[in-house]
Amino acid sequence: MDPKHQPPADEPERPDADGSVEADRFSQARSVRSAMLLEDYTELIDDLTQEFGEARITDIACRMGVTHPTASKAVARLKREGLAVSRPYRGVFLTGDGQDMANRVRIRHRLVVEVLMAIGVPPEAAEMDAEGIEHHVSETTLAAFEAFLGARR
Numbered sequence: 001m002d003p004k005h006q007p008p009a010d011e012p013e014r015p016d017a018d019g020s021v022e023a024d025r026f027s028q029a030r031s032v033r034s035a036m037l038l039e040d041y042t043e044l045i046d047d048l049t050q051e052f053g054e055a056r057i058t059d060i061a062c063r064m065g066v067t068h069p070t071a072s073k074a075v076a077r078l079k080r081e082g083l084a085v086s087r088p089y090r091g092v093f094l095t096g097d098g099q100d101m102a103n104r105v106r107i108r109h110r111l112v113v114e115v116l117m118a119i120g121v122p123p124e125a126a127e128m129d130a131e132g133i134e135h136h137v138s139e140t141t142l143a144a145f146e147a148f149l150g151a152r153r
Contacts (some may be wrong), residue, residue, distance in 0.1 A: 115148060116133075
């Protein structure tokens with residue numbers, strides 16, 4: 001490398017000249033954000049179904065803090081992805097895959113909350129923080145969380 005084009009000593013050299021590592025990270029982050037929506041909606045639909053026997057678009061919109069059209073678009077996407085179905089004059093229901101997703105999200109959420117509380121985060125803050133963390137945590141990190149909690153028991 002040309003000495004006058006080297007990064008300063010305290011700045012790490014980039015692993016690739018074309019930025020593909022950074023591009024991969026940003027692409028992965030966009031994918032996670034897209035999946036977050038599906039995960040949040042499946043979890044909420046499951047909650048509403050357990051509470052009321054069905055999840056109506058009006059209730060989904062209210063609980064998510066979005067407009068009726070926004071909730072309708074999200075549910076349409078869930079249906080396209082095979083995660084939910086709706087019935088005329090009835091609510092929205094999860095398919096088997098949607099139910100599996102809701103269960104995975106709920107388990108991940110509880111695990112993140114438990115770890116945060118184990119390190120001293122107050123329960124209310126742990127619940128709020130887990131809402132974001134649960135979507136970004138890897139399976140490797142989740143396994144480490146489980147090992148950490150298991151060692152404490």
